[in-house]
Amino acid sequence: MNTLNFNISYETYADIDELSETDQMLCNKAKAALASSHSPYxxxxxGTAILLGDGQVVLGSNQENVAYPSGLCAERVALFTIGANYPDAxxxxxxxxxxTENFKIExxxxSCGACLQVMAEYEKRQNQPIDVLFYCIDGQIMKVKGIKSLLPFVFVEDRLGG
Known part of the structure; x- marks a missing residue:
């Protein structure tokens, strides 16, 4: 038997003012995307904001449904919008x-596991890591460079593509 370990590296920021202008803009756009969330349940x-290589920003928000499994997370809404409308981006x-109005998020x-898997697919597709900012409004921000830091045992099966 072998016991192996892995480390996850990420950056933390006390508040949004510590971020670069680009990262601040992206966090503010994600906050603005909250307005289109359909989360009555x-x-x-x-809210999610995604910066494309050409400078364009694509937004997404969670979309719930009374039949819970039929809803979709904000990350996948934005990523699938990119896949459908900007496939080469x-x-x-x-x-x-x-x-939420129910409690203070501190x-x-x-992201959930399903969103991480989809994020990993887009990262693999473009063969370039994606930086991810997890922004707590009026609080700490975590920045991760690449999805593999978040999902080290990502499902990959290259033979399915051939």
Whole structure:
């Protein structure tokens, strides 16, 4: 038997003012995306902003449905919008934030496993890492360079593509 370990590297920032202008803009756009969230059941709004290589920003927000599995997370809404409308675009970075009236969010909210897998697929597709900012409004921000830091055992099966 072998026991192996891996480390995850990420940056933390005390507040949005510590970020670069580009990262601040992306976090603010993710916050603006909260307005289009359809979350009448959970009352938990999530917004995503994705910066493309050409400078364009694509937004996404969570979209719930009374049949819960039929809804979709903000990250996948934005990523699938890019896939459908900008199939050759290169994703530079993305910011994700959340908000609810039910309680105070005190730490950055991270993506679910399904979203991480989709993010990993886009990263593989473009053969370039995607920077991810998890933005807690009025709080800490976590920045990760590349999805493999978040999902080290990402599902990959190259033979499916051939």
């Amino acid at each position: 959970s009352k938990f709004k999530v 290169v994703i530079q970075s993305m910011a994700i934030t959340a908000q 730490n950055p909210v991270t």
